[in-house]
Amino acid sequence: MxxxxxxxxxxxxxxxxxxxxxxxxxxxxxxxxxxxxxxxxxxxxxxxxxxxxxxxxxxxxxxxxxxxxRRKGISFSKKNILRRDNYTCQYCGDNSRLMTVDHILPKSRGGKTNWVNVVVACKPCNLRKGDRSLQEIDMNLVRKPFKPDxxxxxxxxxxxxxxxxxxxxxxxxxxxxxxxxxx
Ligand SMILES: [Zn+2]
Structure with a gap:
């Protein structure tokens, strides 16, 4: 070998x-x-x-x-969200497409831009979800988002x-x- x-x-x-x-x-x-x-x-x-x-x-x-x-901790950025979620859509589990990031509770409805409200999403899921909450559209997360260590x-x-x-x-x-x- x-x-x-x-x-x-x-x-x-x-x-x-x-x-x-x-x-x-x-x-x-x-x-x-x-x-x-x-x-x-x-x-x-x-x-x-x-x-x-x-x-x-x-x-x-x-x-x-x-x-x-000593470092202060990991900075919040799109790149680090992608890394945390392993470039995998947190709604459907797909990892073959180009990924975007999505606010779980939409910004327009008071959703915060932070580690626990932003996840990786593929375009189709992002579009499908739109401005709705998870409950409204009956979508689930692959994994609960967290602030990485x-x-x-x-x-x-x-x-x-x-x-x-x-x-x-x-x-x-x-x-x-x-x-x-x-x-
Ligand atoms: Zn997806």
Missing amino acids: TVNLDSLKILVLNYSYEPLQFCNAKRAIVMVLTGRAESLELDGCFVRTPNTAYRLPIVIRTLKMVRRK YQLYPFQISSDSPSHVEAWKKYLPKKLFLAGALN
Whole structure:
């Protein structure tokens, strides 16, 4: 099997075992080989170089504490609404079209522009809903909108390797899975 090391995601933990971010496999291997990190979980795949072969890490841990920058929280924007809802219409679950954002309770009826009243919607749903409330048109939300925790953002991925998700679960916060950030 050939693995593209640039697109393969590896979970990086801090020295304290707190999750830091994902990085690509190439970077993870370099960190391990240069002694900046250790492998905690290994995949069955081998990475071969002309002289040697070593097992691909899935989870690595830095050997020095990495200080995290404090951030104020995630800003409210269309882009971040799209990311939170995984570019998926929150009315019909479609994710194949170009998405818009929609006020659940329309602005014209006092609906606020905030994390809990704005969701991703496909054009047909947006049009269908128009200026009505969910009750009036009998539409439901795929998921209740929420203000995301910015710390979870580096971990929002749609994984192409479910076997690794299982290995990551041990180290990632539970709420990440409850929020559906990994799917
Ligand atoms: Zn839709």
